[in-house]
Amino acid sequence: MVRRHELTDAEWELIEPLLPRPATGRPRVDDRRVLNGIIFKIRTGVAWRDLPDRYGPWQTCATRFRRWAADGAFAHLLTQVQARADAAGLLDWLVAIDSTIVRAHQSAAGAGGKGGILAGTNRTTTPSGGPEVG
Template identity: 70%
Template structure:
């Protein structure tokens, strides 16, 4: 939303960002006139940026229930995930995606309001039973698994409970990379290279990614391979120069956590929190255009 002086307010969509997002927002064909789409989306962005509760949204974004209800509807419909994929499609068509894909995870502390969980009987079909919340000594946590391109722009995100091991999450995370083409054809799912740390030094990678991973081999795996002798097969591919670029994914996490609603989880359901991460990822991509 733009104020009367024509200046974009802090934590709101710029004109360029809105032009990219507007065609991807579902339009209601029937019913009474609703609150302006840009105004409502700005309320969602403001909430994720600041981490405030829905009830505390400034009045300039309209009724907070309207903003929340529409956000929840978009989360269940996967609107922000599709918007991110459409942005990726345009970038890939322009040759603006570096397919040296890097994967990693970060642990996010869940606020006590998120840990309370949704009411009984409200669990959605695609919602995990644990709501991607894990218990630890420090309290409830969620782990964000991220795949980004070589320029540090998000390609895919996935949530698990905080105690989930990275290695078993590599396959489903990489399978979420689906960059659709402009026009007809199959989406691109296969990276040129996959860069990861030792936590992914296992057979958890999908078959299409096993021949091009770049991660150091764990010492116990090195010892096991030496003990097997000629039957051990080839060691995993490791290019030290490529591996040095792994800090790109850490910088991507740092930018995502500039959103206070991402750095701390306030959403009770994994579906809503993942939608918030997808919206933040869309904004990171839009600001790199």
């Protein structure tokens, strides 16, 4: 039985050939175990040290995550999976999601300080769709 945060057999069959292969070296912890550990960490937000033992040593999961992120393995994986889904007609490219984030300085967000929103009382406000109120 596949656990909630783990790859199904079908997902693994799609992803496995796309992962980087080590050239040589000592036997390594199974890529599927490690990738499931990485997914678990990202989905739950636990610290690396708190990964369940079923994913192998937490140091292995953390190291492989950093290595795969640095060498572009995740970006390559996404590109390849998208290309295959697109070729199979499974993607609708007409859908667009904008996740722009605008960051403001603390004082601009009303956190106090000189010139913050709470500092002045003689400001002119304009309610949405209404006349100016002063």
